[in-house]
Amino acid sequence: MRASRALLGALVGAQMVYGRLPERRLEGATRGIVGLLLTASLAEAVEARGVRRGAGGVAAAGGLGFAAELAGVATGRPFGHYRYSGKLGPRLGGVPLLAAAAWAMMARPSWVVAGLVAGRRRALRVGLAAGALTAWDVFLDPRMVREGYWSWPGGGRYEGVPASNFAGWFVTGAGVFAVWSVLDGGDEPLADGDGALALYVWTWVGETFANAVLWRRPVVAAAGATAMGAFAVPALAARLRA
DSSP: OOHHHHHHHHHHHHHHHHTTSOGGGHHHHHHHHHHHHHHHHHHHHHHHHHIIIIIHHHHHHHHHHHHHHHHHHHHOTTTOSOEEOSTTOOEETTEETTHHHHHHHTHHHHHHHHHHHHTTOHHHHHHHHHHHHHHHHHHHHHHHHHTTSEEOTTOOTBTTBOHHHHHHHHHHHHHHHHHHHHHHTTOOTTTSOSHHHHHHHHHHHHHHHIIIIISOOHHHHHHHHHHHHHHHHHHHHHHHHO
């Protein structure tokens, strides 16, 4: 069995348990799941594209995303004025080092989903990948704000999160995937296996279920399901047609 498949199975199990953990254990469990998702995504990238292109793309996404976070905390651009608490561990310039993982771990799944839809239209793929990554944040940010990992002092209309955050995610994502298209723009999503697509689809389904049933957050469940579904459904359809 490929390592990425075993890691995906472990991730599914961990996330199913996570929703039923007592509050005192959530902080450590959150860090653990971030690490597990990053490891699964990195393993899939290396299996599909090799160490140089696979790991290089994931590392570039993490580095560029972290740089954007440093600018965001310092200047309020491009995400709006926000700040991190100490719950995610050691920080550099006010940004937890673990924040880089948020950009790295869903970059490859978003890139593959976009590739299944866009085909060889590289500019379209960059835009779709940025959208697919931003769609995941529709789930991520409300939960992390609710649990006190970061906050916007000025608040926001969507579960305390302002629209500027999602605009910032899209702009940063577009930059990440523009670089990715140079590093590994010649990949073939249909030939690379279904690991990255499975990670994206599981995240879509799992987050929808958790918000709707376990956490009783119907607004987040509906918004996130719609946002990620707009990319997951066409990608699944393209995969099935192939």
